[in-house]
Amino acid sequence: xxxxxxxxxxxxxxxxxxxxxxxxxxxxxxxxxxxxxxxxxxxxxxxxxxxxxxxxxxxxxxxxxxxxxxxxxxxxxxxxxxxxxxxxxxxxxxxxxxxxxxxxxxxxxxxxxxxxxxxxxxxxxxxxxxxxxxxxxxxxxxxxxxxxxxxxxxxxxxxxxxxxxxxxxxxxxxxxxxxxxxxxxxxxxxxxxxxxxxxxxxxxxxxxxxxxxxxxxxxxxx
Numbered sequence: 001x002x003x004x005x006x007x008x009x010x011x012x013x014x015x016x017x018x019x020x021x022x023x024x025x026x027x028x029x030x031x032x033x034x035x036x037x038x039x040x041x042x043x044x045x046x047x048x049x050x051x052x053x054x055x056x057x058x059x060x061x062x063x064x065x066x067x068x069x070x071x072x073x074x075x076x077x078x079x080x081x082x083x084x085x086x087x088x089x090x091x092x093x094x095x096x097x098x099x100x101x102x103x104x105x106x107x108x109x110x111x112x113x114x115x116x117x118x119x120x121x122x123x124x125x126x127x128x129x130x131x132x133x134x135x136x137x138x139x140x141x142x143x144x145x146x147x148x149x150x151x152x153x154x155x156x157x158x159x160x161x162x163x164x165x166x167x168x169x170x171x172x173x174x175x176x177x178x179x180x181x182x183x184x185x186x187x188x189x190x191x192x193x194x195x196x197x198x199x200x201x202x203x204x205x206x207x208x209x210x211x212x213x214x215x216x217x218x219x220x221x222x
Contacts, residue, residue: 040127043125043127043128044127046121046127046128046131047127047128047130047131047132048131049131050117050121050128050131050132050135051130051131051132051134051135051138052135053135054113054117054131054132054135054136054138054139054188055134055135055138055139055142056139056142057109057113057139058109058138058139058140058141058142058143058146058184059142059143059146060109060143061105061106061109061139061140061142061143061184062142062143062144062145062146062147062150063146063147063150064105065101065102065105065143065144065147065173066146066147066150066151066173068101068105069097069098069101069102069147069173070094070097070098070101071094071170071171072087072092072094072095072098072170072171073087073088073089073092073094073168073169073170073171074086074087074088074156074159074160074168074169074170074171075087075088075160075166075167075168075169076156076157076159076160076161076163076164076165076166076167076169077160077165077166078165083157083160083161085156085157085160088168095174095176098173098174098175098176099175099176099177099180102143102144102147102175102180102183103177103180103183106140106143106180106181106183106184106187107183107184107187108187109136109139109184109187110136110183110184110185110186110187110188110191111187111188111191113132113135113136113139113184113188114132114187114188114189114190114191114192114195115191115195117132117188117192118192118195118196118199118200122199122200122201123196123200123201124192124193124196124200128192129189129192129193132185132188132189132192133185133188133189134185135185135188136184136185136186136187136188136189137181137182137184137185139184140180140181140182140183140184140185141181144175144181147173147175148172148173148174148175150173151170151172151173152169152170152171152172152173153172154172156171156172
C-alpha cells in the first residue's frame with residue numbers, strides 16, 4: 001500500500017528573496033524622481049518659472065538686435081514747402097538684413113535656452129514644452145519692442161527736418177517679417193526635443209520576478 005500523496009505547499013514569498021515590484025522605500029528621492037517624474041503640479045510650476053526666465057532673456061536679444069542690425073539710410077528733401085523722405089539706396093538690402101539679424105539671433109537664443117533647460121531639468125513633458133515655447137514667444141516680442149524703442153525715432157519727418165535736406169540718417173528699427181517672432185520658440189522646441197530623445201532618461205523595462213527555483217518548496221514525491 002502506498003502513502004497518499006501530500007499536496008505541495010501553497011506558493012509563498014521567501015523572506016530571503018522578496019519579489020520587488022517597485023523601488024524600495026529606502027531609495028533616495030532623487031532616484032524615484034528620475035524614474036517616475038514629478039507630479040503635474042510640480043511640472044506646471046517648473047514650466048511657469050522656465051517661461052518667465054526665458055521671456056526675460058529677450059532683453060538681451062533686443063539689445064543685440066539694436067546693436068548688430070544694419071541701418072537703413074534715409075534722405076529728406078523739400079518739395080513745394082513740404083518734406084519728403086525716401087530711401088537713399090532703393091536697391092539696398094539693409095531692410096532684409098534687419099529681419100535676418102533678428103531671425104538668426106532668435107534661433108541662437110532658442111537653441112541656447114533649450115540646452116539650458118535640458119541641463120537643468122533633463123526630462124521632457126508637455127508642461128515643460130509649453131513653458132519653453134510660450135517663454136520663447138514672449139522673449140521675441142519683448143526683444144522686438146525693446147529694439148524698436150532703443151532705435152532711431154519713429155517720426156522720420158521730424159528727423160529729416162532736424163538733420164537738414166539731403167543729409168542721410170538712419171531709418172527706425174523695424175521688423176518687416178513678423179514671422180521672425182516664431183524663430184525662438186521653434187528652435188527651442190526642436191532642440192529640446194532632440195536632446196530629450198538622444199540623452200533623456202529611458203523608461204525602465206517592466207518584468208516580473210518569479211523567484212528562484214527553490215522558492216516554492218520541493219517537488220511532490222510519488
